[in-house]
Amino acid sequence: MIGAGFSGIIAGIRIDQKLKNVDLDIFEKNHDVGGTWLENNYPGLCCDIPAHCYSLTFEPNHRWSHFYASGREILAYLKRVAAKYKLERFLRFGHKLTAAKWNDDTKQWHLSFDLVDEHGNKHGEVDKVVDVVIQGMGGLNRWDWPAIPGxxxxxxxxxxxxxxxxxxxxxxxxxxxxxxxxxxxxxxxxxxxxxxxxxxxxxxxxxxIATPFASTELLKRSPDGSNYAFTEAEKDRFEHDAEYYKEFRSTMERELNGVHGVTLRxxxxxxxxxxxxxxxxxxxxxxxxxxxxxxxxxxAxxxxxxxxxxxxxxxxxxxxxxxxxxxxxxxxxxxxxxxxxxxxxxxxxxxATGFDTTFTPRIPIIGRNGNNVQDLWGDKHPYPSHYLSMAISPDHPNYFVVGGPNSALGSGSLLVLYENEINYIVEAIDKMLRENILAMSVKQEAVDDWMEYTHEYFKKTVFSTKCRSWYKRGLEEGPVTALWPGSAGHALAVISHPRWEDFTFEASNRNRFGWVGDGWSREEVEGGNTAYYLDQIDQPPVPK
The missing domain is CATH 3.50.50.60 (FAD/NAD(P)-binding domain)
Structure with a gap:
């Protein structure tokens, strides 16, 4: 895992929970978790969606101080989550990725890192050979000074x-x-x-500038335009009244998701x-x-x-x-x-002039046939091509991306999408483990079809109208490269079940059923519970 922001933390938790026989490293160039929330600390820094929608579904924070959480508060939350799930076992701080190269003979990625101190100064180098890479470096951490003379x-x-x-x-x-x-x-x-x-x-x-997000009775008490401060009594109720909190957050999420219609021309x-x-x-x-x-x-x-x-x-x-x-x-x-x-x-x-949002990596990511993502997603191409934002090309097997091109949302909570992207990737790795798959790569026709759908979708939206936006690589006109082609709910539905038919798999065995072994189950060989299925009963409801 490259990066220890939200996506790296989610990946660390879910991989540890769901995958066996995996050696996990989370490489992070900084010396703490947090990603963009660690690096950014400007005055007034806040999340611009409701704080309760900007926390993990499985790890809510009931005690946000304000309706829009400050950057420091979000960073403290991320640190608490990483500590709770003991991610220090996997975290490798001070590792700045400088190159990634696929070896098609061994079916592995060779990663090169600069070892850097807390100030970013290099003091060494190290290489790592891995079977699978998950890129979670984020799209809002690469900044440059504006091109203004003098x-x-x-x-x-x-x-x-x-x-x-x-x-x-x-x-x-x-x-x-x-x-x-x-x-x-x-x-x-x-x-x-x-x-x-x-x-x-x-x-x-x-x-x-949007109207304040203040639909609930609680927030209508807040002065127009201010950032509502929760009382201690309200925080206590969030923490101790599960049904009340669930309804409160559900209301926020429904309203965020309900904004999608605004994006249609x-x-x-x-x-x-x-x-x-x-x-x-x-x-x-x-x-x-x-x-x-x-x-x-x-x-618009x-x-x-x-x-x-x-x-x-x-x-x-x-x-x-x-x-x-x-x-x-x-x-x-x-x-x-x-x-x-x-x-x-x-x-x-x-x-306050923004970030490089072209998605072109600043380091070489070289797959089969010398195919470099810097070229594939560079200025010579009108847009960064991909498959469901998570896979790059047939020449980049076993390489997944969280928060890649066309994965931001015009409405809804981005973290819910990140959670589901991680779930998708974990399911793919589980298939590779289960079936002794050495290499998994997306088919080019699947990439082409997805990009065709994406471009056709945006023609009917306000995003394709004339305005300068980072959604379009900072251009006034051009393809929409940052946003998912649909609503938040649409994104979750599309990636809820992997389409294995869109991938090519290379197994370690000549026979595709080599992975089934010698006729014994793992539980029988390892002395486990051979009646495990009785602990996994999916009890159907009886119709009334």
Whole structure:
């Protein structure tokens, strides 16, 4: 397993639970679990879906402090889960994957790692030969500085949202520029506003800010736009009243899943959302109408990632916040010059400019025939081809991906999908173990058919309309490469049962039934319970 974020933790738990005779390593370049929630620590960092929907189905957290959980709270949750299931047995920290190469003679992957310290400094190398690789490196952890001229000439504090070393109090009395209008920016601006002397938000595009997620009676008591804080009594009830908690979370999940209709072009939900969100934004920006004019989109709701952004619009109308829609020409030693010739000086500049979301790996992943995923998913190809987001090509056997291309969700909880992707992969490995399969590779026609379905699906959605979005590799127009082609429920249904006919299997035996052995069951050979089936009775209900 590559990566110890959510997917690595889920994989560690399920593989340990369900697979026998497996040696598991979870390789992680950092020195703790958490993935993106370990690496990101910018002011205001929160999950932008309800916290109770952003926890594992089998390991709920009843004591979230707020409706939208902070990044620190999510990281603490991940650490607790990893400790509870004793994943330290499998975790190999300070291992940064540098290359993966398939050996078709041995039917194994050869992995190369740099050994790195807590600061990322290399102090050695190590190789590992494995039968199966699960890639869980995530799509929101590869960041670069924006391509703005003079960026490294600037002499003040320069931070990227993905590598933010200080808290908001560090900006007390300072002038700050925040570049961007994505989910990071709209959390950073309201977090810095109470501290900074001035905050300038540079926004080149437009974005919809969603209405607060507040449908239940509990949350209707929260002021409009705020992040509701749960009381101790509410947390106690979540923890001790199982039926109440189940209904509360089910309500949240149903409403998240119910948003799917918004993503269809000209649907009733889409048209209603445009009207409601425009009205909300105009009201909150009434004191600064020039912001509403520049910021309220003319594209469909959902074309860009939709986020509630508690407090962002409220911060924009504060007297110490300016909204700057002019494009940035260059950085100077002291600040930023815009294309209209205006120059502003800053103590701190924050680049909330996102991540590399092309899915092109930064390391070679070389399969059969020298086929490198860097080429297969690179700029020369219009989109990263795949099978159900989890398999790459016939030339990359025994290599699975969690959170790959087209596996994000336009609505619903991503963690539920991750859990089911892991279940799918575990079932595939179980088949390989059970039937002595050396290599399992997806058929090219299955890849082609899935990509054809995916592209046809998105033609009827708002995601394919014109807007700049990381859903489309940061382009205004192009194939949708990040999102699942359907609803969250649709994704779970599609991957609930593997289609073995879409794969080619190479067994260790010449005869396909070589795996059945010599006529004795494992229980008989190993002295186990030969009547085990009496402990596994599937009792059918008697019709009334």
């Amino acid at each position: 960026i490294h000439d600037y002499k003040g504090n320069l931070y990227h949202s993905a590598s933010y070393p200080v808290g908001p109090e560090a900006e007390k009395g300072k002038t700050v520029a925040v570049i961007g209008s994505g989910s990071s920016s709209i959390q950073i601006v309201p977090a810095l506003q109470p501290y900074a002397e001035r905050v300038d938000n540079f926004v080149r595009g437009q974005a919809w 000209d649907s009733e939900l889409q048209n209603g959302a445009v009207e409601a969100f425009r009205d909300l934004m105009q009201k909150k920006l009434a004191s600064k109408p020039h912001i509403a004019k520049a910021f309220i989109p003319n594209f 709701v959902g074309c860009r990632r939709l986020t509630p952004g508690p407090g962002y619009l409220e911060a924009l109308v504060e007297p110490n916040v300016d909204f700057i829609s002019a494009g940035i020409k260059r950085f100077t030693e002291t600040g930023i010059e815009t294309v209209d010739g205006d120059h502003r000086e800053y103590d701190t500049i924050v680049c």
